[in-house]
Amino acid sequence: MPVTDISTDAENLTMTVAADFAAPIERLWHAFTDPAQLERFWGPPGWPATFTEFDFTVGGKALYYMTSPQGEKSGGSWEFLNILEPHGFDVIDAFADADGNPIEGMPAMRMTFGFESTDTGSRMINTSHFDSAEALEQVVAMGAVEGTRMAMAQLDAVLQDLREYAQGKGTRVELLDDTHVRITRLVNGPRELVWRAHHDAELVKKWMLGPDGWEMTESVVGTEVGQSYRNSWAPVGDTEGEPFGFEGEVLLIDAPRRAVTTERMQGMPTQTLNDLNLYEEDGATLVTVLIEYPDKETRDMILATGMADGMEESFARLEREVLEPTRS
Incomplete structure (x- = not known):
């Protein structure tokens, strides 16, 4: 299991995921910036992601949906705020409808992806910044912690040659x-x-x-x-x-x-x-x-x-x- 820590901070309104991988930082970067590879792990088991748009430029958007075993779909969008290859990128992450529009009443958050080299490979630090304690609590109540842990556990298979x-x-x-x-x-x-x-x-x-x-x-x-x-x-x-x-x-x-x-x-x-x-x-x-x-x-x-x-x-x-x- 690559995830080493998932923590929430009610005072600073953040959820932080730390994960270590036995792969170089460049390989980790490509896994998070290639939609074909993202589809293999962005979504917990049983809810795989499908990216329909991926404009990886500052100001560009990525649109995706996850599909349950019963065929239910849950959509999301990223708006890229900044990109610093291979060290990370920031997005506005939002729940989205079938047309890619934010869903009213659902929280949006600023999400930072940071990648760094380690002695054994690389580390990802992913921090989500929320606008309110209610938004943080809502996302946690929806199972974000365990869902993220299970999604990241799928990354080992992606980072290695099959x-x-x-x-x-x-x-x-x-x-x-x-x-x-x-x-x-x-x-x-x-x-x-x-x-x-x-x-x-x-x-x-x-x-x-x-x-x-x-x-x-x-x-x-x-x-x-x-x-x-x-x-x-x-x-x-x-x-x-x-x-x-x-x-x-x-x-x-x-x-x-x-x-x-x-x-x-x-x-x-x-x-x-x-x-x-x-x-x-x-x-x-x-x-x-x-x-x-x-x-x-x-x-x-x-x-x-x-x-x-x-x-x-x-x-x-x-x-x-x-x-x-x-x-x-």
């Missing part, structure tokens, strides 16, 4: 809090094909099988919001176990980047929210699945089934059976 960050590390499971788990796996193939492998029933049947000894008996995919999907498996040969399956509904589709679905075991009422994100760099795709569980007990019970091991075997099969043949 293959350096994830190649050869298999399927990784991160417990973000009691109900959220992030699963990541780098697969050696282009995003368009990885997306199709998740949304083409014939391709799904080739790789989404978990451990050896199981076959997929049914695959009905959902490719539009509101559609249902259903996948079923059964043991083959001497494999022990009972047939089972999962089903759910599509809540959001942003091909080939993001798909959000509900998921429940067939015949069971308990469901999770699965947020699939795909990011491609240098011919490899980072698959990220953010799972929201109804409670900690359900989270622990499902993880204890060996779910991550089964996902790793499926991802390995995806590379072997679907992606590698396209390179021959």
Whole structure:
């Protein structure tokens, strides 16, 4: 976790975030001033940002919105006040509507981004200056502290070369809090094909099988919001176990980047929210699945089934059976 400190100062009406990174100051600067890189971390897990405008000049504006798993949008704007490469920049940060106009009744603040070199890399100091104690309290009450902490925790993956960050590390499971788990796996193939492998029933049947000894008996995919999907498996040969399956509904589709679905075991009422994100760099795709569980007990019970091991075997099969043949 790169964030070392988040503090609020009611007397000086500020919120300050300090974070250390094992990357040079120039690399940190580019992460904060390139909208394509900002989109990968500016927004907590489950609320990724999309920048629609980025005029990085004094007096220029950046417009963005963050999208929830249910498709809700929360917009924001930056007006650049000064820029001093690579040491920092200042903006007026405001909540914005779909047209980029400030939302009445929502606080605006002056936000300073400062970057400095350290013995181990670089440090960011981000300070938000509020007009009143009420504005500071409003932003904190909206979850700004924890949201910022979780957003900045995504920066390590951005600052490193993607293959350096994830190649050869298999399927990784991160417990973000009691109900959220992030699963990541780098697969050696282009995003368009990885997306199709998740949304083409014939391709799904080739790789989404978990451990050896199981076959997929049914695959009905959902490719539009509101559609249902259903996948079923059964043991083959001497494999022990009972047939089972999962089903759910599509809540959001942003091909080939993001798909959000509900998921429940067939015949069971308990469901999770699965947020699939795909990011491609240098011919490899980072698959990220953010799972929201109804409670900690359900989270622990499902993880204890060996779910991550089964996902790793499926991802390995995806590379072997679907992606590698396209390179021959």
